[in-house]
Amino acid sequence: MIHIATWKRVLVILVCVLGIVYAVPNLLPQDQVDEWxxxxxxxxxxxQINLGLDLQGGSHLLLRVDYQSVIAERMExxxxxxxxxxxQEDIGFTGLEVGADGVALTVRDPAQAEAAAELIRxxxxxxxxxxxxxxxxxxxxxxxxxxxxxxxxxxxxxEIIRRRIDAFGTTEPVIQRQGDDRIVVQVPGAEDPxxxxxxxxxxxxxxxxxxxxxxxxxxxxxxxxxxxxELLPSRELNEAGEPAGYYVVRRRVMVSGDTLTxxxxxxxxxxxxxxxxRFDSTGARRFADTTSENxxxxxxxxxxxxxISAPRINSPILGGQGIIEGGGFTVESANELAVLLRAGALPxxxxxxEERTVGPGLGQDSIDAGRVAAVIGLVLxxxxxxLVYGLFxxxxxxxxxxxxxxIIAALTALQATLTLPGIAGIVLTVGMAVDANVLxxxxxxxxxxxxxxxxxxxxxxxxxxxxxxxDSNLTTLIxxxxxxxxxxxxxxxxxxxxxxxxLSSMFTAIMVTRLFVVTWLLRTRPKVLNV
Amino acid sequence: MALxxxxxxxxxxxxxxxxxxxxxxxALLVAASIVATAVLGLNFGIDFRGGILIEVxxxxxxxxxxxxxxxxxxxxLGEVSLQEFGEPSDVLIRIQSQEGGEDANQxxxxxxxxxxxDGYDYRRTEAVGPTVGAELIEAGTLAVxxxxxxxxxxxxxxxxxxxxxxxxIALLHDVISTIGLFAIIQHEFNLxxxxxxxxxxxxxxxxxxxxxxxxRENLRKYKRESMPQILExxxxxxxxxxxxxxxxxxxxxxxxxxxxxxxxxDFAFALIWGIVIGTYSSIFVAVPALMQLNxxxxxxxxxxxxxxx
Numbered sequence: 090m091i092h093i094a095t096w097k098r099v100l101v102i103l104v105c106v107l108g109i110v111y112a113v114p115n116l117l118p119q120d121q122v123d124e125w126x127x128x129x130x131x132x133x134x135x136x137q138i139n140l141g142l143d144l145q146g147g148s149h150l151l152l153r154v155d156y157q158s159v160i161a162e163r164m165e166x167x168x169x170x171x172x173x174x175x176x177q178e179d180i181g182f183t184g185l186e187v188g189a190d191g192v193a194l195t196v197r198d199p200a201q202a203e204a205a206a207e208l209i210r211x212x213x214x215x216x217x218x219x220x221x222x223x224x225x226x227x228x229x230x231x232x233x234x235x236x237x238x239x240x241x242x243x244x245x246x247x248e249i250i251r252r253r254i255d256a257f258g259t260t261e262p263v264i265q266r267q268g269d270d271r272i273v274v275q276v277p278g279a280e281d282p283x284x285x286x287x288x289x290x291x292x293x294x295x296x297x298x299x300x301x302x303x304x305x306x307x308x309x310x311x312x313x314x315x316x317x318x319e320l321l322p323s324r325e326l327n328e329a330g331e332p333a334g335y336y337v338v339r340r341r342v343m344v345s346g347d348t349l350t351x352x353x354x355x356x357x358x359x360x361x362x363x364x365x366x367r368f369d370s371t372g373a374r375r376f377a378d379t380t381s382e383n384x385x386x387x388x389x390x391x392x393x394x395x396x397i398s399a400p401r402i403n404s405p406i407l408g409g410q411g412i413i414e415g416g417g418f419t420v421e422s423a424n425e426l427a428v429l430l431r432a433g434a435l436p437x438x439x440x441x442x443e444e445r446t447v448g449p450g451l452g453q454d455s456i457d458a459g460r461v462a463a464v465i466g467l468v469l470x471x472x473x474x475x476l477v478y479g480l481f482x483x484x485x486x487x488x489x490x491x492x493x494x495x496i497i498a499a500l501t502a503l504q505a506t507l508t509l510p511g512i513a514g515i516v517l518t519v520g521m522a523v524d525a526n527v528l529x530x531x532x533x534x535x536x537x538x539x540x541x542x543x544x545x546x547x548x549x550x551x552x553x554x555x556x557x558x559x560d561s562n563l564t565t566l567i568x569x570x571x572x573x574x575x576x577x578x579x580x581x582x583x584x585x586x587x588x589x590x591x592l593s594s595m596f597t598a599i600m601v602t603r604l605f606v607v608t609w610l611l612r613t614r615p616k617v618l619n620v
Numbered sequence: 621m622a623l624x625x626x627x628x629x630x631x632x633x634x635x636x637x638x639x640x641x642x643x644x645x646x647a648l649l650v651a652a653s654i655v656a657t658a659v660l661g662l663n664f665g666i667d668f669r670g671g672i673l674i675e676v677x678x679x680x681x682x683x684x685x686x687x688x689x690x691x692x693x694x695x696x697l698g699e700v701s702l703q704e705f706g707e708p709s710d711v712l713i714r715i716q717s718q719e720g721g722e723d724a725n726q727x728x729x730x731x732x733x734x735x736x737x738d739g740y741d742y743r744r745t746e747a748v749g750p751t752v753g754a755e756l757i758e759a760g761t762l763a764v765x766x767x768x769x770x771x772x773x774x775x776x777x778x779x780x781x782x783x784x785x786x787x788x789i790a791l792l793h794d795v796i797s798t799i800g801l802f803a804i805i806q807h808e809f810n811l812x813x814x815x816x817x818x819x820x821x822x823x824x825x826x827x828x829x830x831x832x833x834x835x836r837e838n839l840r841k842y843k844r845e846s847m848p849q850i851l852e853x854x855x856x857x858x859x860x861x862x863x864x865x866x867x868x869x870x871x872x873x874x875x876x877x878x879x880x881x882x883x884x885x886d887f888a889f890a891l892i893w894g895i896v897i898g899t900y901s902s903i904f905v906a907v908p909a910l911m912q913l914n915x916x917x918x919x920x921x922x923x924x925x926x927x928x929x
Contacts, residue, residue, distance in 0.1 A: 451743035458881030466875030520872030568822030
């Protein structure tokens with residue numbers, strides 16, 4: 090143990106130097122580092138530790154894509170098709186019911202059941218139609234089709250959420266799929282978390298419908314909504330926070346927002362905020378057809394089942410462009426709508442399952458408090474160790490300094506995220522890191538008491554403490570790794586720093602301190618050891 | 621060289637003589653913890669129970685908690701609790717999980733923001749829906765159980781089975797009494813507390829293993845001594861290391877408790893308790909328990925014998 094192989098010495102020194110090189114950029118202000126990264130050779134590390142959202146401020150959202158709503162909606166569509174097509178084909182049916190995951194109906198003439206089933210299968214390839222007794226039909230998605238809807242909804246939602254968040258221009262958002270139907274979104278440094286949430290959870294489906302002029306709003310409100318129409322509230326709210334009015338809108342979608350190619354905030358002729366839009370060729374043609382065929386009618390602009398406005402069609406609109414006005418837009422809300430329309434509609438409803446948002450003020454306070462606690466903890470431990478162990482204490486303290494550098498370097502190099510509990514993990518490591526040294530020093534003391542010579546005492550001390558250090562640290566490491574696998578947000582940061590801290594304190598105690606002690610021993614050759 | 625010497629000689633504390641008192645104390649502690657947890661229940665935070673937590677800072681200085689309580693109480697959001705958090709201007713608002721699906725929490729947050737108005741900075745907003753809350757309970761329980769199991773297996777593989785059992789007894793003692801402490805003082809029990817529990821488990825084992833290691837070594841070294849003598853010798857030989865490590869760790873944790881900020885305080889508190897109880901249990905629970913379990917001297921196994929004379 091007294092003799093340390095040259096390659097080991099080189100390795101130890103190399104690790105320590107690397108530790109310092111990687112750790113240094115973290116001690117400097119960001120602009121200094123930026124300046125460096127331009128002037129220094131590119132192989133030098135200039136990364137800083139990733140701060141968790143709890144330290145730099147930002148929003149963590151766990152979202153669920155409600156793919157069932159997509160299926161329910163498709164079932165609605167199939168039911169509509171059944172109504173029209175069966176009428177055309179002269180297939181009589183009763184008891185048409187639309188549930189959350191299927192449609193049920195009974196064909197009057199059981200002999201027609203097979204033909205009816207064939208007709209339904211042709212409407213949507215993904216459905217399975219089961220024929221029951223006496224012409225009963227039940228329509229549902231196959232398991233594979235449900236899985237596909239789920240998968241596609243999540244993938245599309247991620248894409249659209251990414252576009253919407255990119256519109257903020259913020260740095261490096263994290264958008265990840267989690268499990269079957271969940272999406273994790275982390276937006277650092279968010280100034281207004283409410284806006285982010287609204288932007289992520291608004292479906293933003295824009296559709297154009299004709300207003301049903303065969304009836305009045307009052308009649309519809311009394312419950313007499315004509316078949317194929319529905320009563321929708323206005324998007325604009327009155328002072329009491331209720332919809333300013335209602336519209337009877339035909340269900341049929343004349344043109345849908347997925348044919349938009351662009352949307353921009355603008356002002357109308359009265360100089361109030363509005364949103365201009367442009368269709369692709371398909372949308373433009375449909376829009377032209379609709380407006381040509383319905384001059385004099387009212388065209389409702391509907392966003393997520395709320396009517397923005399319903400202007401009169403004075404003349405055919407052939408250019409494939411238009412403007413959405415009315416609806417009580419402010420400059421911000423017009424801008425927001427333009428962003429949403431450009432990014433596209435979400436394929437399904439999105440629910441917020443979990444939210445953790447930290448404002449920038451609290452983040453900075455936490456960093457400051459963590460820094461103060463770490464420095465004070467460090468000073469206390471250093472003073473105590475030197476008081477108790479004298480020169481050997483100094484060795485341990487130097488090893489502790491390298492230990493900290495290596496922890497910070499490892500966090501930086503791995504681009505792990507430092508959270509507030511992570512800082513707590515580092516402070517805890519500072520306390521526990523001296524443990525391995527203490528084990529060795531106590532062992533050396535004992536051997537000295539047993540009458541061994543300094544060299545032999547140190548040799549035996551390192552040898553005997555070794556297994557104890559491994560055993561005791563591995564058990565703590567087991568706990569730390571399980572903590573990581575439990576994997577909930579900031580707590581994960583704690584387990585990362587704790588694990589790295591355990592490994593690096595084993596390394597520094599066993600290798601680095603030993604290098605110091607052995608070098609000192611061989612140089613001074615003391616007669617008596619004062620551990 | 622050193623200014624003062626810490627336990628310069630190997631002490632001769634007759635630890636095992638106090639083992640009846642220690643057993644009584646520990647049994648009472650564990651029993652009280654279980655009763656307290658069953659009767660008082662744990663004050664689960666929103667991580668597990670679901671609900672909303674909002675930390676606000678009054679921009680005009682000291683916050684008027686009574687007025688805020690009145691405003692928010694009128695919203696009909698169920699149980700709403702407010703408390704000063706760290707500074708007079710900072711208030712922590714806790715709102716129970718809202719009925720009516722996952723989006724209900726979000727609507728409640730919006731209403732709170734509308735009601736309180738612009739005079740506050742929203743420093744932190746956390747909302748956990750019912751689904752996630754249930755999942756976190758599961759993950760947390762699983763992590764603690766797995767950790768205990770994995771540690772048991774590790775010790776089993778490295779030592780005689782009696783060591784494994786005693787180490788886990790000491791560990792359960794520490795974990796249960798920490799949970800009991802949280803039930804008695806009704807501090808919030810959240811994800812960070814679970815992290816603290818796992819760290820305490822790790823530390824407790826770490827401490828126990830160091831003593832056990834020495835017991836194992838001394839069993840081979842002092843063949844003529846009786847089991848109690850060997851256990852006592854091992855405890856005394858490792859005593860100065862046990863205390864040193866606990867003290868340095870406590871120093872760091874005390875710094876964290878007082879200067880680490882309000883969010884981390886409960887976490888540091890749990891760990892401080894854990895270190896103290898973990899140190900106690902290694903000495904007074906784990907090692908005496910070894911004696912009760914009829915630990916035998918192992919036959920001389922060469923691969924386990926330490927180097928040296």
